[in-house]
Amino acid sequence: MTEEIIIAGFGGQGVLSMGKMLAYSAIMQHLEACWMPAYGPEMRGGTCNVMVSISHDKISSPVLRCFDTAIILNQPSMDKFESAVKPGGVLMYDPNGITRTPTRKDIRIFAVSATEEATRMNEPRIFNMIVLGAYLSVKPFLGLDHVVEGLRKSLPPRNHKLIPLNEKALRVGMGLITQP
Amino acid sequence: MTEEIIIAGFGGQGVLSMGKMLAYSAIMQHLEACWMPAYGPEMRGGTCNVMVSISHDKISSPVLRCFDTAIILNQPSMDKFESAVKPGGVLMYDPNGITRTPTRKDIRIFAVSATEEATRMNEPRIFNMIVLGAYLSVKPFLGLDHVVEGLRKSLPPRNHKLIPLNEKALRVGMGLITQP
Amino acid sequence: MKGNEALAEAAIRTGVDAFFGYPITPQSEVLEYLLQEDAQKRTGMVVLQTESETASINMVYGAACAGRRAMTSSSSPGISLMSEGISYLAGAELPGVIVNVARGGPGLGTIQPAQSDYFQATKAPGHGDFRQLVLAPASVQEMADFIPLAFDLAFKYRNPVMILSDGVIGQMMEKVYLPEPRPRMTEFPEWATIGKKPGKERKRITSLNLIPLEHEKHNQKLQAKYRQMEAEEIRYEEYLCQDAEYIMVAYGASARIASRAVEMARAKGIRVGLFRPVTLFPFPAPQIEALSLRVKGFLSIEMSAGQMIEDIRLAVGKNQRVEHFGRYGGLVHVPEEILEAFERFYMEPHGH
Amino acid sequence: MKGNEALAEAAIRTGVDAFFGYPITPQSEVLEYLLQEDAQKRTGMVVLQTESETASINMVYGAACAGRRAMTSSSSPGISLMSEGISYLAGAELPGVIVNVARGGPGLGTIQPAQSDYFQATKAPGHGDFRQLVLAPASVQEMADFIPLAFDLAFKYRNPVMILSDGVIGQMMEKVYLPEPRPRMTEFPEWATIGKKPGKERKRITSLNLIPLEHEKHNQKLQAKYRQMEAEEIRYEEYLCQDAEYIMVAYGASARIASRAVEMARAKGIRVGLFRPVTLFPFPAPQIEALSLRVKGFLSIEMSAGQMIEDIRLAVGKNQRVEHFGRYGGLVHVPEEILEAFERFYMEPHGH
Amino acid sequence: MAKVRGAIVVDTEQCKGCQVCKVSCPQQVIGMSGTVNGKGYYYAYMEHPEACTGCSNCGIVCPDGVITVYRVKEA
Amino acid sequence: MAKVRGAIVVDTEQCKGCQVCKVSCPQQVIGMSGTVNGKGYYYAYMEHPEACTGCSNCGIVCPDGVITVYRVKEA
Amino acid sequence: MDIKDIIRPENRVYKKSDLLYDTTFNFCPGCGHGTIVRLIAEVVQEMGIEHEVIGISPIGCSVLLYDFFRFDVINASHGRAAAAATALKRVMPDRYIFSYQGDGDIAAIGTSETIHTCNRGENITIFFINNAIYGMTGGQMAPTTLTGMKTSTTPGGRLTQESGFPLHFTEMLASLDGTYYATRQAVHTPAAVRKAKKAIRLSLENQKLERGTSVVEFVSNCNSGWRMEPVASNQWMEEHMFPVFPLGDIKCEGKLIQRS
Amino acid sequence: MDIKDIIRPENRVYKKSDLLYDTTFNFCPGCGHGTIVRLIAEVVQEMGIEHEVIGISPIGCSVLLYDFFRFDVINASHGRAAAAATALKRVMPDRYIFSYQGDGDIAAIGTSETIHTCNRGENITIFFINNAIYGMTGGQMAPTTLTGMKTSTTPGGRLTQESGFPLHFTEMLASLDGTYYATRQAVHTPAAVRKAKKAIRLSLENQKLERGTSVVEFVSNCNSGWRMEPVASNQWMEEHMFPVFPLGDIKCEGKLIQRS
Ligand SMILES: Cc1ncc(C[n+]2csc(CCOP(=O)(O)OP(=O)(O)O)c2C)c(N)n1
Ligand SMILES: Cc1ncc(C[n+]2csc(CCOP(=O)(O)OP(=O)(O)O)c2C)c(N)n1
Ligand code: SF4
Ligand code: SF4
Ligand code: SF4
Ligand code: SF4
Ligand code: SF4
Ligand code: SF4
Ligand SMILES: [Mg+2]
Ligand SMILES: [Mg+2]
16 A cells, blocks of 8 residues: 645645644554655645655655645645546645635545634634544554554644544544535 | 976076076066976975977976976985986986985986085075076087076066176086086 | 754753854844853853854864864855965864855856855865765755754864755754763873873974975875775665665755655656765765666766766766756745656656 | 066056955955056056955956956956856856965865865856856966957956966966056946936846746847857867867866976877867857867867866767876876876777 | 824735734724635724714724724814 | 082973063173074074073063073082 | 724724735744834835835845835845845935845855945945844744754754854944945834834935945744744843843944944 | 083073974064964973864964864864864864954954853863954954054054944953953063963863863964054054953952953
């Protein structure tokens, strides 16, 4: 199994930490994982993305043109990465702020109203965990226990008290998928 | 004609300027000339030497192992350069301060008591011009008028008043050769 | 763990004595990690944010004089500022490790990854006739592993060693097995200036030699070390080269990316292999030369306009094709385009 | 006139606008001459003794932004300190002339002449994918002649140009014909930042480009310039090469000395010629390649442990012998030993 | 004394929602929007337009220069 | 008070003839030689040995440290 | 009176300078850099010298200055803006030359070039933005970082025995004979902005006098580096930065101002 | 009493330190460098710390320091001795570390490293030999060259408007919080030598206090660069150098000395 993902959105949306959590979770499950951020100057205010590869085998290239899954969190990223999903792959996006919905027919497309849901839960910070939950339900190759372990690994100890909330968000996300 | 000369002595003995004068004189006589000083740190206090090449043709190498003429002004230079004179070449030295006279049989050796003579004339600074005069009498390929012209060229204008004295020193040197 | 962090953690664990660094993207995490992890408390390692890269390298020089394991880390423009200092390390025969997490140049260029400092690292890290040993990590694991290796080599040869990484390897995260902690040195080499020992002669460390003949001897000694490196220190990795008709040559991040391109090519039935120089100086020229006798062509993959390709050409000579494919100026190639480039060069009917 | 002085006088006469320099042996005469001759009064040229070589090169950068003919001069360690600045000049596409009157390294090394900065000058004057045009004078005359030439090339390509000299050529005196005085520029290139012209767009000069794709394009443009240099700017001199069986390759002081060795060899009836690269980058590779088809071997003569020899090997390939003879670390070879070396390599029965 | 009245125009697309203008307004005119602009920021707007004196304080402290200030003397 | 007498020994081969000692001697003991040493310098020597008090002034100012100073109390 | 009767061109009392491009600054929300950039544009416009001015951007958050100003700007390498400024001014003595530099740029890596430029008394203006941190590279300690202040490289707060003292760089520059004018300003309130603008103007006008270098330091915030909201950062700045870096003139007309 | 009765080991009251090799210094006749080197050796010997001291020579006339002292010495690149000293001290806090630097080395190219070393208050000693010229390279202007003074690069005398002002570098260093002790000395007369020696000793003893950097400047002559005879150069130094660089303590025990 090899799963290659791109997550893209605004800086501040938790794009990088989402990717980190995915990578850590995979490692907890004794898979190989590689996390490669775009660390460009666009990070300040602008857009931000990270490529995550997960595999049973050693990961060769950390950098890719096409992905099994794209998780898209704003319009510029949609414009840039819709075409980067492999035929048959998955595109998942939060419709909040998206003005042009994806049009490809050869991929599976999911919308996750995570922003809306997080606002509803009055916890805007867990927005990205909701998205992650949604992803996990579409690509269920990671066990939730490993994801929680990955969470624990990637959060600094002082933030471990937030783990239950995050776990909740994951579960919420898992049930939030709609296919537009 | 090509004449390749090394002049070597203590810093402060006027080694470089002697060489410069030779080179300028040659140029005045429409010859090619090249002057290459050792500019090493030995200059401070230590020894000092300059290679001068004069030729009818373009001068190829400014740096040489063997010379037509060596003008030696102290013992360390004697130790270093006696062997560098080409067979049949000329070694000229000021016996003042020389503790070991040259021994080679295949070259022409001249002693010039220039220090002594300069002290006698009460003009220690013209010591090097006396040596130069001696050289000119041994290797008479430069006309005295060209040498005086060279002198004028190589001295800064404010020192031009010293030209007659220097000319005198040259003439004195021309008569001072002894062959040990 | 990020490549930069793995490198920093490895420095703590393998008992590095001193780190001097100045912030610059994409390697600032090295300094930050060491300070945030309080390396000083963990092992007594000296960690200092300096006023400039010039200060950094001269501090490495100072600590190296004391026989300590000292290192610095920077990215391309900062490395240029170290040129004089690296030359001094080499001239004075001091060990020291310099990490370059390279970015695109020239000038300020970009903060994105690049491999365009190959020439600088391998041929002319500074003025004068000297070389530094250059290790090119291609994984986070190697970012960690090369720290102890680099110091071992630096002390073996009393010579600067560069870890030439790039923004990809420095910024990416993957699984890494960290070295077992080992204690810091307590015995220092006999040449170190740590205070004259009673009854012994005083020591001096300098790169100056005013007597040309002696200085030539000194230089000959340095050259002999470089020849010894060429004889003993070449490191490389081959991937699917056994039956290969074509060889891609790539190091660092490019090698990772090219290995995927090789897999893609194999999937198409094209017999391509990947040769990865791990040491860039000494360059695995004999190995490439040997390969050249049995393959049909080489493709050099670099995040540069083509620098390593000169070393490949020197190894291969003119009887073999050696082509170059590079993205540069901060662009990182993707496996697909490497394969495309390969096919363009070698698979098209009139490819020559 | 000394080589250094001839170069300085040529700078005044050819209307150079600004010189920034820091003392270092064996080139301090350049700065001294300009100040003693009161270049500022003679032509309005700005002459400033700087606080460091780093300041010098960044001042060259500043003056170049104004479209001025700006230059600096130093020797090996000082040139290393300019690495970052030279890279900025190249990245920002600015003209500028850097003179390196090289001495022996590495480190402080020696103040004696050397040619051990060849790699640095031709392959990696700094970080990033860039090249500078390198001119190697072999006479006092060329020290003077190369100043206007260097500026013409620097402005033609908007690129740094280095005059790579050495202690021999810088310190020696010989006859020199100085260029006719020409006035300083009064019109400045359209790209110069000299104050926004009314109605025109403002200008900016930078080496930064944050968009990788654009920065790659910028880098491709730079590479295209280097290819153009290779096509248009190669300069070299041949001496007795017509009927030569063997070729000595040497530049700068080494070429002068080797030419004597060639004469000595000819006197012995050995058919040797001298090939002198005048531009080191672009390197006269095609010319050497052409020669390689009809001679029996090459000998690279360098005051270094062997650097240019790599470029010769790249040009020649492996089907021809290319040998190296060098004195280094401040030692200057004499013609006799060059000939001896040549005979050792090529005239002895089992020379291989 | 004639009463002075003012108004401001905020370039809402360029506003970064830093609130520096808000705290600098002596009349507490400025409030922050409830929705974000294209860059994701809550932008400044005249919450109490009637109170604005056109004193320019907001304009001159705005780091992004996105406020234009107008001012008239009411007859 | 017992009279103090002194003497100096100059390492004539290392002396560079700078005369700094000479001008520092309060007793004008030191003079410069008429002949040069191996390095070409006129070196310092005790011109008036009887006047030396062994005050060490010359020794501590000599840049090259070539003077050794001795001193006795005369009974 | 209706709002739209007020919003008319003839009533406009404040508007961003025409010498600024329409692009959004790349600074973080609330960053003082923006205000300073704006003020410089206003002063250049008011002085009518946009055809005679050449600015120099540093390496730091303000590197892109040349994308904001509608007049000529060059970018200098990290810390060397003063050297570039020296050269620009010497080859074009009739131009207005200013450098714009962060505290890392000017007071760490650029220490030497800046000091010698002031010591030579180059007739240029140096704008020095002191936000006590390396903003651009992600919030590392700068020479001016306060004692005890947390940054990514002083996670426990700056310790003077490890990392030295907050450097009073403007005072150092003011002590040099070549420095003609030195002042410390801020831009976090309307009053501060008005003062700062006067200082900017004076510093540029000084160039015509040919009496030496003018240095204007701005104590400024770095919300990202300090990890604070913009308004809070300005408060923190008043409380913590100003006591260490007190605002006001340091040297006027070549004379040091005595301060308590 | 006969001379040879006086010249006896038991009567020896002054002799060059045993910590100096027998080789002749490579300095020009009468050069103050020699005296300073001699004094340092004497102090190290008197303190009995030759096994704990590491000296750092600069690039300049004193580059060969390591051939004179019988204790460990390294050579640093031009201007960077303070950086090397910082590292040496930090990895060996119990050692005595000093740098020995000329005015070109320390106050031109080494400006930044020296200032930041003092600002960090590294517990080291900096000996700064101010001879107002670049001796080693043949007499070019240094940052401390006096106004109007002729050098090979100021043939008409240093013009402040062209080349800036004589830099009071020790005062600058003293102004830094990390500097614990700063003084200016000379070695041209027996009295000056005695004072200077005390300052050297104090500066080294300070290292044990761990209170910061000690700086000892020596105003010294450069006969070759000034083109004077040694004795005349000392006179010229008193007349011209001392008024600009007055001798005496500048900072003691961390406090600046008020001077008229
Ligand atoms: C030679 C070199 N070293 C380091 C860097 C990385 N760098 C870029 S900006 C910067 C510091 C910026 O801090 P400051 O000058 O305070 O400006 P700010 O961003 O805070 O405005 C550094 C270290 C560089 N570009 N070049
Ligand atoms: C990077 C570099 N630049 C320049 C030089 C040349 N250089 C050697 S010594 C020196 C100046 C020495 O002057 P100073 O520090 O005053 O010492 P002094 O000789 O006067 O004691 C210079 C510029 C060098 N060696 N390295
Ligand atoms: S100060 Fe400017 S950017 Fe900040 S909230 Fe107000 S209008 Fe928006
Ligand atoms: S102009 Fe004055 S009153 Fe009006 S909103 Fe701005 S600050 Fe407030
Ligand atoms: S001071 Fe020393 S070197 Fe100078 S003359 Fe006296 S003894 Fe000789
Ligand atoms: S010891 Fe005193 S009295 Fe004797 S020679 Fe020396 S200075 Fe003069
Ligand atoms: S990082 Fe700091 S200084 Fe830079 S733009 Fe953001 S707030 Fe301003
Ligand atoms: S050149 Fe000057 S400083 Fe150097 S040794 Fe000679 S007198 Fe002393
Ligand atoms: Mg800052
Ligand atoms: Mg000096």
